[in-house]
Amino acid sequence: MSQAPPSDPNFEARVRSSFERQGIMKTIGACLLSVAPGEVRIELPWSEAVTQQHGFVHAGILSTIADNACGYAAYTLMPAGSDVLGVENKINFLAPARGERFVSVGRVVKAGRTLAVCAGEVWAYDNGTESLVAVMQTTMMTLVK
Amino acid sequence: MSQAPPSDPNFEARVRSSFERQGIMKTIGACLLSVAPGEVRIELPWSEAVTQQHGFVHAGILSTIADNACGYAAYTLMPAGSDVLGVENKINFLAPARGERFVSVGRVVKAGRTLAVCAGEVWAYDNGTESLVAVMQTTMMTLVK
Amino acid sequence: MSQAPPSDPNFEARVRSSFERQGIMKTIGACLLSVAPGEVRIELPWSEAVTQQHGFVHAGILSTIADNACGYAAYTLMPAGSDVLGVENKINFLAPARGERFVSVGRVVKAGRTLAVCAGEVWAYDNGTESLVAVMQTTMMTLVK
Amino acid sequence: MSQAPPSDPNFEARVRSSFERQGIMKTIGACLLSVAPGEVRIELPWSEAVTQQHGFVHAGILSTIADNACGYAAYTLMPAGSDVLGVENKINFLAPARGERFVSVGRVVKAGRTLAVCAGEVWAYDNGTESLVAVMQTTMMTLVK
Numbered sequence: 001m002s003q004a005p006p007s008d009p010n011f012e013a014r015v016r017s018s019f020e021r022q023g024i025m026k027t028i029g030a031c032l033l034s035v036a037p038g039e040v041r042i043e044l045p046w047s048e049a050v051t052q053q054h055g056f057v058h059a060g061i062l063s064t065i066a067d068n069a070c071g072y073a074a075y076t077l078m079p080a081g082s083d084v085l086g087v088e089n090k091i092n093f094l095a096p097a098r099g100e101r102f103v104s105v106g107r108v109v110k111a112g113r114t115l116a117v118c119a120g121e122v123w124a125y126d127n128g129t130e131s132l133v134a135v136m137q138t139t140m141m142t143l144v145k
Numbered sequence: 146m147s148q149a150p151p152s153d154p155n156f157e158a159r160v161r162s163s164f165e166r167q168g169i170m171k172t173i174g175a176c177l178l179s180v181a182p183g184e185v186r187i188e189l190p191w192s193e194a195v196t197q198q199h200g201f202v203h204a205g206i207l208s209t210i211a212d213n214a215c216g217y218a219a220y221t222l223m224p225a226g227s228d229v230l231g232v233e234n235k236i237n238f239l240a241p242a243r244g245e246r247f248v249s250v251g252r253v254v255k256a257g258r259t260l261a262v263c264a265g266e267v268w269a270y271d272n273g274t275e276s277l278v279a280v281m282q283t284t285m286m287t288l289v290k
Numbered sequence: 291m292s293q294a295p296p297s298d299p300n301f302e303a304r305v306r307s308s309f310e311r312q313g314i315m316k317t318i319g320a321c322l323l324s325v326a327p328g329e330v331r332i333e334l335p336w337s338e339a340v341t342q343q344h345g346f347v348h349a350g351i352l353s354t355i356a357d358n359a360c361g362y363a364a365y366t367l368m369p370a371g372s373d374v375l376g377v378e379n380k381i382n383f384l385a386p387a388r389g390e391r392f393v394s395v396g397r398v399v400k401a402g403r404t405l406a407v408c409a410g411e412v413w414a415y416d417n418g419t420e421s422l423v424a425v426m427q428t429t430m431m432t433l434v435k
Numbered sequence: 436m437s438q439a440p441p442s443d444p445n446f447e448a449r450v451r452s453s454f455e456r457q458g459i460m461k462t463i464g465a466c467l468l469s470v471a472p473g474e475v476r477i478e479l480p481w482s483e484a485v486t487q488q489h490g491f492v493h494a495g496i497l498s499t500i501a502d503n504a505c506g507y508a509a510y511t512l513m514p515a516g517s518d519v520l521g522v523e524n525k526i527n528f529l530a531p532a533r534g535e536r537f538v539s540v541g542r543v544v545k546a547g548r549t550l551a552v553c554a555g556e557v558w559a560y561d562n563g564t565e566s567l568v569a570v571m572q573t574t575m576m577t578l579v580k
Contacts, residue, residue, distance in 0.1 A: 019198075022203065023194050024203040050168060051168035052168075058168075060208050067205050087238060087405065088407075091208075092572060119570070135572060232574060239400040254382075262382045262523075280409070284382060311489075313493075317463075317484040337458075339461075340458060342456075343454075348457065348458075348499060349502055349524075351459060351495070351499065353498040353499065354494075354499065357494055358493075358495065376494045376528050378528060381525075382522070383522065
């Protein structure tokens, strides 16, 4: 959907600074791939540290990177001085998360004054192929400090 | 809801063995608290390694331990030789995940032949107080190998 | 969960008056069974008018009465002069909605200042038996007029 | 996503015949707008019969037409002789459903052997303007008779 420009021109630095403070992103080895108005991408390499019982990436870690991409996508459009809060999310798992790296994409579907609805995807890159392994629908809240 | 007894008397060993193979549980420091027919509990201590930007446990890690408790709750009721697959989950965050330890509870609401519906909770223990910080509703699938 | 008493002693009249203005409740023949602080019940008789292709109650009508019970459960706890807005809901269907009447129950799990999280159930009464046919998890918002 | 062609060339007649047997679609005045492989559209005119307390279309009726479009989108890709069953759905409400008519679109995101994941939208047409009022994410199941 078409998107009004961010009210805070400093949105990217604000997202990057918040991301850097998340211990879990360091723990799983994820990094910010891109930060655009209403759209954020996060990359996660496969590692033993994030696996479920069959060696694929754990469903909860797919949720973690999808939720984070959605939350920061919403945050790009929030006013300076605000904070972002995750209200809820829903994720469907489409295929085992097999691959050497994974990219989550979060996009704002509708940004209201208090709540934003976002859509998330997780893509797997496996030996030259790309496939969609999860889709998310989520609600984020603007907290004005 | 009342629950038929597990068809596989070996259900607990099967759950514990699968849990042990999950790299992510070691990474975040989670352990199995209890395994009963249709109900599983997982404990997670707070650590810097699982935090979001304000030092609370990241929403995605609450999803991870809630989803895992639900999946293994469903798995206790599945036949020997089967595998459990997460179809989808939905989680609402009720309060910041502040505390020194967290317990997720997964319970089977309805176990069908192919699909099981489970309810998950995450409780925070913070300086002597207990509070519910997230609730989950999820679908699990039986895979017969 | 334990619940603070409603701030508006007139909560029941407010819920009943809003319910009476919903055209869809008349259309499907639903009525308010009970209105208590944080918990509302709605009854729906089976009729040809609400069926899907096999003569059971349509999934969307189960959503309608579950969402409505949750919304009004949240509304009982909102301040006088406010309005209730449905943010989102998630429903799992556990069994075909077979029966002569159906009761949805909505309960507040957590009532915050702006958002409330509710749990819904739909029960079927079929020839003397009672069964749970759907469970819902939903977010409601307080609008202060 | 790219989609394999339907295995049943008779898919449209099968969807139309099932739709005709749904009492609820007649009750609310909804009709099938289009049936294509993996994508179905349903139209609903505004009427007093489908309203909530402010005269907009009730959230549950938005769920009903979104869920139905998704279920039939999945059904177009299912084999001859099968039946479609709604497992669960999740819907976010983006704006009040104000308008003279509404169109729900259901699209298959991933069609597996047993389960299909679909995305739904509801669009409002109000005095010459078009707006997205709800988005849905849902799981459908193939029942082989």
